[in-house]
Amino acid sequence: MTSKAAGILAVDVGGTGLKCAVIDDQGTMISEREKVDTPHPCHPEALLDAYAGMAAKHPAFDRISIGFPGVVRNGKVLTAPNLGTELWQGFALADAMSARLGAPARLINDAEMQGYGIVSGKGLEMVLTLGTGAGTALFRDGDLMPHMELAHHPVHDNLTYDEYLGVAAFEAHGKHHWNHHVSRVIELLYVLLHYDRLYLGGGNSRHVEIDLPDNVSIASNEAGLTGGAALWRK
Template structure:
């Protein structure tokens, strides 16, 4: 990339899809959202090269925001449940993508990046993503709280949130039964956190067909990209 422009390449890594778009500092999309299927297996260099190919089709950018489905810290991946933790543990994804694409990069959990694109900034707000697995993010008055990896915490009959709400559960039990799981988790999370508002995001949120409480709503899935602007609002 030699011709730089003031834009952010927002990257949303998913267990089934790799998505990206260039956004401005307010989170507005400058380019069309692009999606390709996630390769399987998907070791780090395969993912990096996939995004290098996607980025080449987009307008110029001078920063990169990455939302990753797992525990991340200081630019490195600690866990990658849906991509293979054994392949990813300790991988410096931010530095590697920065070097490959020629722009500084910041890395955050994917549910947290989506939350930045959704929350109002008032009270205790929670994001629950329903995709290949389940992801969560918690905000208080717009500030991100420490990450809780609820996806791997037991929720019912020794099943984790990932196993109870993920795509495998949807395919095994069917839409109606899976919706009962979603309803149960909505109730459990309220007992646990007494959130002011809960947002349901992720690719499978479109299958939610239960009557939602007044303080629970479906979120725009593009927030997984537009939330990337928030990563560059602070030094």
């Protein structure tokens, strides 16, 4: 499907939307972002079919970077809470995407891929994504730290971060109450980590309407794609 080119197909897998674009080695987008709804149920073949259709419309690429919403390791999916872990556990997504699209692929957690497109490389920086669920990534002086699956850790009244901040909470409680949840989590994460900077990403970050501390900011959601360039750097 592809010919040799200095392009990376950046893939951002979400619980409600599947996105991709071709980026260069610096993370600059060289094609328009394309998005389709995430199929439900989203078994691996359905996801691969969706990306094969989107990739065919894009410029040539010779590598693939995949951001996936769950715990991933060594190119395989360990958990997929918003897509169905029972469908995905142990699936070698990097190899399968590579075989389907004809280019080598690398796989990382989606919040971590977004973080690579955001962080400054100075101090302790954290990314909190607000989407179907809640994702986190932690960097120290630009280096990615071991993944913490805070999304499934209790945060309030036995609710997990996913349940407290995810889209279901937003729809159930409304924007005002959900913003209170966001404010509370910002405070808790600072007590836990004393980050130098926290970035809020994900599709629902556009609904944040609270006064943010000086070391907290809302980041571009495009970083979920542009951060894919970092997966191919030394």
